[in-house]
Amino acid sequence: xxxxxxxxxxxxxxxxxxxxxxxxxxxxxxxxxxxxxxxxxxxxxxxxxxxxxxxxxxxxxxxxxxxxxxxxxxxxxxxxxxxxxxxxxxxxxxxxxxxxxxxxxxxxxxxxxxxxxxxxxxxxxxxxxxxxxxxxxxxxxxxxxxxxxxxxxxxxxxxxxxxxxxxxxxxxxxxxxxxxxxxxxxxxxxxxxxxxxxxxxxxxxxxxxxxxxxxxxxxxxxxxxxxxxxxxxxxxxxxxxxxxxxxxxxxxxxxxxxxxxxxxxxxxxxxxxxxxxxxxxxxxxxxxxxxxxxxx
Amino acid sequence: xxxxxxxxxxxxxxxxxxxxxxxxxxxxxxxxxxxxxxxxxxxxxxxxxxxxxxxxxxxxxxxxxxxxxxxxxxxxxxxxxxxxxxxxxxxxxxxxxxxxxxxxxxxxxxxxxxxxxxxxxxxxxxxxxxxxxxxxxxxxxxxxxxxxxxxxxxxxxxxxxxxxxxxxxxxxxxxxxxxxxxxxxxxxxxxxxxxxxxxxxxxxxxxxxxxxxxxxxxxxxxxxxxxxxxxxxxxxxxxxxxxxxxxxxxxxxxxxxxxxxxxxxxxxxxxxxxxxxxxxxxxxxxxxxxxxxxxxxxxxxxxxxxxxxxxxxxxxxxxxxxxxxxxxxxxxxx
Numbered sequence: 001x002x003x004x005x006x007x008x009x010x011x012x013x014x015x016x017x018x019x020x021x022x023x024x025x026x027x028x029x030x031x032x033x034x035x036x037x038x039x040x041x042x043x044x045x046x047x048x049x050x051x052x053x054x055x056x057x058x059x060x061x062x063x064x065x066x067x068x069x070x071x072x073x074x075x076x077x078x079x080x081x082x083x084x085x086x087x088x089x090x091x092x093x094x095x096x097x098x099x100x101x102x103x104x105x106x107x108x109x110x111x112x113x114x115x116x117x118x119x120x121x122x123x124x125x126x127x128x129x130x131x132x133x134x135x136x137x138x139x140x141x142x143x144x145x146x147x148x149x150x151x152x153x154x155x156x157x158x159x160x161x162x163x164x165x166x167x168x169x170x171x172x173x174x175x176x177x178x179x180x181x182x183x184x185x186x187x188x189x190x191x192x193x194x195x196x197x198x199x200x201x202x203x204x205x206x207x208x209x210x211x212x213x214x215x216x217x218x219x220x221x222x223x224x225x226x227x228x229x230x231x232x233x234x235x236x237x238x239x240x241x242x243x244x245x246x247x248x249x250x251x252x253x254x255x256x257x258x259x260x261x262x263x264x265x266x267x268x269x270x271x272x273x274x275x276x277x278x279x280x281x282x283x284x285x286x287x288x289x290x291x292x293x294x295x296x
Numbered sequence: 297x298x299x300x301x302x303x304x305x306x307x308x309x310x311x312x313x314x315x316x317x318x319x320x321x322x323x324x325x326x327x328x329x330x331x332x333x334x335x336x337x338x339x340x341x342x343x344x345x346x347x348x349x350x351x352x353x354x355x356x357x358x359x360x361x362x363x364x365x366x367x368x369x370x371x372x373x374x375x376x377x378x379x380x381x382x383x384x385x386x387x388x389x390x391x392x393x394x395x396x397x398x399x400x401x402x403x404x405x406x407x408x409x410x411x412x413x414x415x416x417x418x419x420x421x422x423x424x425x426x427x428x429x430x431x432x433x434x435x436x437x438x439x440x441x442x443x444x445x446x447x448x449x450x451x452x453x454x455x456x457x458x459x460x461x462x463x464x465x466x467x468x469x470x471x472x473x474x475x476x477x478x479x480x481x482x483x484x485x486x487x488x489x490x491x492x493x494x495x496x497x498x499x500x501x502x503x504x505x506x507x508x509x510x511x512x513x514x515x516x517x518x519x520x521x522x523x524x525x526x527x528x529x530x531x532x533x534x535x536x537x538x539x540x541x542x543x544x545x546x547x548x549x550x551x552x553x554x555x556x557x558x559x560x561x562x563x564x565x566x567x568x569x570x571x572x573x574x575x576x577x578x579x580x581x582x583x584x585x586x587x588x589x590x591x592x593x594x595x596x597x598x599x600x601x602x603x604x605x606x607x608x609x610x611x612x613x614x615x616x617x618x619x620x621x622x623x624x625x626x627x628x629x630x
Contacts, residue, residue: 035403035404081609081613084613085612085613088612090348091342091348091403092552092612094348094400094403095548095549095552095608095612096608096609096612096613098545098608099549099606099607099608099609100605100609101605102601102602102604102608103602103605103606103609106602106605107598110594110595222541225404226408228404229401229405233400233401263419265418265419267415269411269415270412270414270415273407273408273411273412274412276404276405277393277408277409280396280397280401280405281393281396284396284397284401285401286401
């Protein structure tokens with residue numbers, strides 16, 4: 001029982017990190033209707049900048065730089081490439097971001113090579129113990145940061161001018177622009193937020209218990225795809241919940257792999273995808289996604 | 297008349313390749329041929345039926361492992377056919393999801409299939425050999441072995457497995473191109489294109505949308521299976537890692553670079569994507585701008601990845617119809 005609770009709580013904290021990255025996916029999708037496969041390499045860029053900069057400028061400033069770099073890169077992808085073919089279909093735009101992802105990830109992993117860069121977090125490999133449950137301090141912090149950011153996002157979506165502009169742009173871009181909402185500005189803001197969220201996610205995904213920044217960290221963002229699909233692509237709340245579910249599922253299946261050994265080794269990595277497929281069978285637009293309704 | 301003459305010259309030249317070129321080129325060519333066959337299938341699915349799929353590598357793997365497993369037990373020709381059918385069955389089994397889930401959800405759902413497949417191929421060690429892989433039995437046709445054992449020599453060139461497989465590949469590619477061209481121009485092909493453009497319009501015209509979508513997935517999986525068989529034969533030994541997400545992305549990129557929906561374009565895209573890294577790697581020693589692996593500069597592997605990424609971006613921004621669009625542009629304007 002104790003093991004179950006430990007794993008479950010650990011899963012929630014990991015899920016909180018996934019939620020952040022997933023929230024970035026959804027924000028971009030809502031504002032610009034792009035499935036952003038480049039999120040993974042932007043995440044890697046953020047973590048890379050933090051890992052390279054923390055020795056010379058200190059950790060706090062390094063994080064700021066990393067978040068800034070990721071946000072700028074993300075905006076550039078939108079402004080330089082996506083904007084030129086905004087009207088193209090979903091598949092084309094998704095593959096375009098794949099191309100960008102390949103370019104950015106190749107260059108970054110070439111620079112990293114076979115090294116494992118230390119992210120330089122001041123909390124290092126500390127472990128926090130609450131009510132008999134031991135969790136890495138970085139994960140607890142991640143949970144706290146995620147909670148604050150998600151709450152902030154929710155408030156911003158609901159109450160600020162930006163939130164209203166973004167929701168109306170997502171509802172009907174043409175009408176929104178006729179009402180004086182600058183779609184390009186909404187898009188740029190959304191991409192910047194997604195980049196920043198990816199960098200923060202990258203920071204926590206590469207701190208303890210993970211080893212550090214390697215060339216393949218960008219692939220970690222793939223793990224958030226089941227979270228996004230599970231929640232429904234256009235639902236921020238769904239992304240958060242999906243992230244938590246995926247976190248719990250992958251930690252639990254990894255923790256109980258002895259008992260689940262009849263399903264094969266390395267189950268933690270595939271279980272999220274299996275859950276995603278099952279959910280899609282029952283609800284083709286995810287848990288909270290807008291159902292596509294065809295009227296004739 | 298001149299068209300037939302041109303075709304005859306091409307056939308003769310292609311048939312003469314094993315006499316002039318060394319093993320590296322044959323191997324590269326075989327990988328390209330396998331990719332062509334599989335890419336045609338994906339092009340039909342993505343370009344004609346409008347269903348984005350990231351699961352293609354999974355069906356390629358079914359074909360490859362299916363052949364490797366069956367060819368030990370039944371004649372290789374039957375094993376080839378059975379492996380293709382097996383891949384088709386796998387595609388048909390996935391079609392309840394493919395029929396229900398639309399557009400981008402389908403693309404991402406099919407992503408799940410690749411990871412599930414990887415997991416199964418890693419763990420079903422009895423059939424796949426796990427991460428150590430499994431040897432692929434050589435092909436044979438009515439007693440004619442596709443190995444070097446018979447000591448066949450043509451024009452002074454010893455004909456080993458690669459030389460013989462080259463011809464098998466040519467035949468399979470020709471059949472695939474022919475079938476693909478006909479499918480696209482036939483009644484089912486036009487029905488699928490209507491489904492892509494508007495499911496509602498298709499349904500009101502009496503097209504059974506769900507059935508056609510399932511059929512497109514099945515046919516595309518069978519193409520993938522055939523490509524997988526040829527790939528397995530060219531590899532000689534297959535490991536699960538070869539059939540991961542990267543391969544799926546490769547196929548999608550082949551289709552996009554070639555021009556979605558064009559059979560010939562998919563073939564061109566397949567050659568570009570498959571052969572580029574192999575050829576760059578082969579010549580990395582003599583290309584001055586490429587660094588040695590691990591020296592910190594841009595090596596052959598990285599250079600080809602960068603070129604590949606840049607090609608995707610450039611094609612999507614500047615030549616939306618892909619390579620096929622560049623060829624046909626003039627006709628369309630007129």
